[in-house]
Amino acid sequence: MTNITRIDSGPRMSQAVIVNGIAHLAGQVGAEGGTVTEQTQAILDQIDVLLAKAGTDKTKLITAQIWCANMATDFADMNAVWDAWVAPGCAPARWTGEAVLATPGFKVEIIVTAAL
Template sequence: MLEIARFLLPGAPQRVAPFSHAVRAGDVLFVTGQMPTLPGGGMVLVEGGIEAQTRQVIANLKTVLDGSGGQWERTVFARVYLTAFERDYAAMNAVWEASFPPGGLPARTCVGVTALAVGALVEIDLVVAL
């Protein structure tokens, strides 16, 4: 039987809905979409535009990975959600690409959405190989 572990991490960003921060199923870790909120700041968004928000989402994802046994560089798939796709796509991509080693980009889907929780501009979720 496939081993499943659910992670509710006290040091991770505050959850904006009822979910686990991450779920491990066998050798795969599914990380819930993270928002650009400040650690310990409740539902407070990081100040700044899409670049600052993307950097904060990545930092929050790395915090969840650290607490659940995953590694950023082992990300195999990501989904990115943007509320202002045409305006923010290029700037988000620049921050995203710089966060991985050369040649280390995961597969990815990026979609435009009408809104995100807490008024965020960006949300990203991951699938990570353990």
């Protein structure tokens, strides 16, 4: 039987789910209307908190999926914050794309997985 742990669960989703030694985080967004830099930093701060609740940290990241509302204008600013945050030597496999996000004020959404 597989043991599943859900963190910060609500009626629609959990902010993180742990199964088979992997923490799967839900997509994280920052406050609407902030700059790409502000939103990205807020997202990474939220990810740090959720990883800690799961019993892991950013040194154990496996994958990162990043969605930018506008790659042409947002990619470089998002990357500047991301690059400063990722632990040296611990960069995850990552993919980045452009997407229409849930709310027009969201500029970035980040989803990660991490080993425990």
